[in-house]
Amino acid sequence: MYYDTSKNDHGLPYNPFKALTVPRPIGWISTVSKNGIGNLSPYSYFNGLSYDPPFVMFSAGNRADGSKKDSVLNAEETGEFVVNMSTWDTRHQMNDTSWIMEPDIDELEKTGLTAIDSTNVKPKRVAESPVHFECKYHQTVQLPGKEGFHHVVFGQVIGIHIKDEFITDDGIVDILKMKVIARLGYNDYTLVEKTFSIMDFKDKGKMTKSWR
Numbered sequence: 043m044y045y046d047t048s049k050n051d052h053g054l055p056y057n058p059f060k061a062l063t064v065p066r067p068i069g070w071i072s073t074v075s076k077n078g079i080g081n082l083s084p085y086s087y088f089n090g091l092s093y094d095p096p097f098v099m100f101s102a103g104n105r106a107d108g109s110k111k112d113s114v115l116n117a118e119e120t121g122e123f124v125v126n127m128s129t130w131d132t133r134h135q136m137n138d139t140s141w142i143m144e145p146d147i148d149e150l151e152k153t154g155l156t157a158i159d160s161t162n163v164k165p166k167r168v169a170e171s172p173v174h175f176e177c178k179y180h181q182t183v184q185l186p187g188k189e190g191f192h193h194v195v196f197g198q199v200i201g202i203h204i205k206d207e208f209i210t211d212d213g214i215v216d217i218l219k220m221k222v223i224a225r226l227g228y229n230d231y232t233l234v235e236k237t238f239s240i241m242d243f244k245d246k247g248k249m250t251k252s253w254r
């Protein structure tokens with residue numbers, strides 16, 4: 043099949059695009075408003091963009107009334123955000139944090155998660171997450187949407203926390219032990235429970251230093 047995205051003439055019950063850009067890592071973004079209220083929300087239009095120094099992005103549509111989502115507003119107004127890794131063990135709390143929209147409610151407290159201080163930014167970290175990226179806001183790029191804009195927020199990762207129990211004796215991040223989840227289409231998710239390796243032939247089967 044082929045469909046024209048300006049017409050969305052796919053004839054399917056749901057637009058399939060989100061189901062075709064998968065799996066998407068879920069950036070579980072914590073921020074603080076300019077009034078000091080914490081906020082936590084999941085964004086699956088999230089990814090790492092560069093390696094050294096590391097940059098990340100998350101992309102948010104407008105709210106129904108045309109206003110910006112709190113995570114965008116807070117990151118822009120305070121210049122900081124934290125990315126918490128989403129895992130199997132906190133999947134229900136992660137989903138719950140997407141429903142709470144009142145700016146005066148701190149989702150981290152409301153969902154019974156444990157808030158811990160960050161090292162160099164104000165937003166708290168989710169203690170239950172195995173990995174946290176402390177980020178400084180870089181810029182927002184607006185993409186035109188059929189209804190309003192998508193706000194793509196870029197941030198530089200200035201510090202990374204990894205719980206020691208998820209680093210093997212060989213110094214490798216134990217991604218299977220973390221039980222990372224990622225977004226598929228519709229209401230579906232996937233769990234990272236299997237990996238395989240492909241060696242770089244130029245290095246005769248050894249991992250290159252930059253990717254190790």
Ligand SMILES: Cc1cc2nc3c(=O)[nH]c(=O)nc-3n(C[C@H](O)[C@H](O)[C@H](O)COP(=O)(O)O)c2cc1C
Nearest residue numbers: 083084085086087101102103111112113137140141
């Ligand atoms: C797994 C998951 C992924 C999501 N990804 C996005 C996304 O990439 N962009 C977006 O605008 N909303 C996304 N949402 C919806 C937001 O989390 C939701 O609109 C939330 O209320 C935004 O909160 P905020 O206004 O506090 O930032 C996602 C929801 C879930 C459950």
